[in-house]
Amino acid sequence: MISRRRWLGASVVILGIAAPAAYLGLARRFGGQAEFRPAVTFEDVNGQPRSLADFRGKYVLLNVWATWCPPCVKEMPSLDRLQALKGDTRFEVVALSVDRKDPQLVKDFYLRANIRSLGIYLDREARSMSALRVTGLPMTLLLDPSGVEVARWAGMREWDKREMMREIDERITERSTGR
Structure with missing residues (x-):
């Protein structure tokens, strides 16, 4: 024994x-x-299944938000402008709504707020919140091209301001150069 x-x-x-x-x-x-990122699934505006893996190969600024969250609503136009300024084959802003109601609610919000550059993504069961350890809204994560979290910001930001864009670029540079 x-x-x-x-x-x-x-x-x-x-x-x-x-x-x-x-x-x-x-x-x-x-x-x-x-790969450390949990598998996060959601749907697009057409109800088609999507996941964060669909964005592999890009840096992704993932913003978890809801239409009933005043700070979320306030920052959405700046996220839209950031996507218009920086969105390309290497970078994408993904705004993931955790609204539980009809997707039309988010579509209507995008129309009212003149959101044109962001895609509509919905997690109506809010599973992403626990999978990503989101403790409050809005929460924004920067993911590298393999899906590993590089940075996290809690609360509202003006994403298209020079200082914020510089911070994002610095995080991307640090990650890509290994510094």
């Missing part, structure tokens, strides 16, 4: 070997880098 002390020692050794090996296996599977 193995003593408790010896069993615990063997467990530590096994975990010390198995955990890094599992990480390396994941890293190989995902092109050299392990």
Whole structure:
């Protein structure tokens, strides 16, 4: 019979070997880098299933918001302007609404607020909030091209202001150069 002390020692050794090996296996599977982002699914304006993986290869500024949240509503025009200024094949602003009602509510809001550059994405069951550890709205995450979180901002921001765009660019530069 193995003593408790010896069993615990063997467990530590096994975990010390198995955990890094599992990480390396994941890293190989995902092109050299392990994927830590939880699978977050939602729907687009047409009710088609989407996920954050659809944006792989781009830096994504993911904003979790709702039409009933005054700070969210206030910052949406600046997110729209940021997408118009910076959105391209390497960067995209994704505004993910957690409104539980009919998608028409978000469509109507976009019309009233003159939101033209942002896509409409809906998570009517708000599963993204727990998956992304969102504790309040609005919450914005910067994800790298493999989906790993680079930065997180709680609360409202003026996203198209020079200082904010500079901060985003610095985070992207730090991530891409490994500094």
